[in-house]
Amino acid sequence: xxxxxxxxxxxxxxxxxxxxxxxxxxxxxxxxxxxxxxxxxxxxxxxxxxxxxxxxxxxxxxxxxxxxxxxxxxxxxxxxxxxxxxxxxxxxxxxxxxxxxxxxxxxxxxxxxxxxxxxxxxxxxxxxxxxxxxxxxxxxxxxxxxxxxxxxxxxxxxxxxxxxxxxxxxxxxxxxxxxxxxxxxxxxxxxxxxxxxxxxxxxxxxxxxxxxxxxxxxxxxxxxxxxxxxxxxxxxxxxxxxxxxxxxxxxxxxxxxxxxxxxxxxxxxxxxxxxxxxxxxxxxxxxxxx
Ligand SMILES: Nc1ncnc2c1ncn2[C@@H]1O[C@H](COP(=O)(O)OP(=O)(O)OP(=O)(O)O)[C@@H](O)[C@H]1O
Ligand SMILES: [Mg+2]
Numbered sequence: 001x002x003x004x005x006x007x008x009x010x011x012x013x014x015x016x017x018x019x020x021x022x023x024x025x026x027x028x029x030x031x032x033x034x035x036x037x038x039x040x041x042x043x044x045x046x047x048x049x050x051x052x053x054x055x056x057x058x059x060x061x062x063x064x065x066x067x068x069x070x071x072x073x074x075x076x077x078x079x080x081x082x083x084x085x086x087x088x089x090x091x092x093x094x095x096x097x098x099x100x101x102x103x104x105x106x107x108x109x110x111x112x113x114x115x116x117x118x119x120x121x122x123x124x125x126x127x128x129x130x131x132x133x134x135x136x137x138x139x140x141x142x143x144x145x146x147x148x149x150x151x152x153x154x155x156x157x158x159x160x161x162x163x164x165x166x167x168x169x170x171x172x173x174x175x176x177x178x179x180x181x182x183x184x185x186x187x188x189x190x191x192x193x194x195x196x197x198x199x200x201x202x203x204x205x206x207x208x209x210x211x212x213x214x215x216x217x218x219x220x221x222x223x224x225x226x227x228x229x230x231x232x233x234x235x236x237x238x239x240x241x242x243x244x245x246x247x248x249x250x251x252x253x254x255x256x257x258x259x260x261x262x263x264x265x266x267x268x269x270x271x272x273x274x275x276x277x278x279x280x281x282x283x284x285x286x287x288x289x290x
Pocket of ligand 2: 042043044083160161
């Protein structure tokens with residue numbers, strides 16, 4: 001069993017902006033979802049965990065070793081799929097994996113070849129191994145990204161908003177690939193897609209403005225909202241009134257009609273009961289704190 005323990009981690013950028021504020025998290029094998037809106041600090045936290053930037057204070061302990069004291073330890077055991085992979089050189093998928101494998105320290109030629117062919121198969125890119133990566137579609141690039149992250153059999157894999165921009169079919173394929181991988185390693189998935197966290201993650205945290213606002217098991221967080229979520233279609237002109245009298249956690253157009261969803265310990269007049277969803281947990285967490 002692998003363990004990642006983040007203790008009182010803070011990160012202040014050179015311009016003085018604090019992107020990570022005193023975060024503590026304990027993560028073990030399985031998929032961990034880091035959910036938060038744009039600018040929450042997800043990428044900042046992930047880049048700090050993988051050692052691309054040094055924390056201002058706090059500790060990251062991976063399998064008992066302090067990563068800031070021994071950065072090579074986590075690097076050797078880590079796969080990272082950054083949010084922005086950058087520009088792909090004009091080389092084939094196979095050659096690029098070969099290059100990355102060498103950088104990761106897989107020195108044995110046969111071992112490298114075996115791993116690369118195996119991974120291309122796993123991410124369904126065997127037929128495209130000779131094609132240059134910059135000609136791949138978005139979904140193929142993401143699957144290539146997973147293949148490079150898996151080189152060297154890492155114990156911890158960090159993927160930063162991997163499904164953004166993928167069509168539903170590619171997204172499903174990608175998610176089931178992550179799900180297969182996560183059985184024996186730690187996978188940390190950052191996203192703003194609540195559904196992905198609900199479908200995939202055994203544990204999760206909600207992050208905003210550099211802070212972790214909630215954490216736990218998705219099903220448990222949802223059950224805390226049982227009999228407390230209510231919904232009603234309203235006229236747009238009534239919204240102002242409802243905003244002052246109710247704790248509105250979301251509003252949504254359904255067939256052009258405005259529906260509001262509120263949190264309340266007792267059933268508000270004329271509202272209908274709604275089964276709580278992870279979306280409600282997420283929106284309530286965000287609206288409570290702002
Ligand atoms: N190098 C940097 N220097 C200064 N501020 C930065 C730097 N990188 C990020 N930030 C700021 O830190 C905050 C968090 O950014 P970050 O990219 O970590 O958020 P995020 O949760 O990954 O957002 P998104 O969902 O849009 O990817 C933002 O306000 C951003 O402007
Ligand atoms: Mg990001």
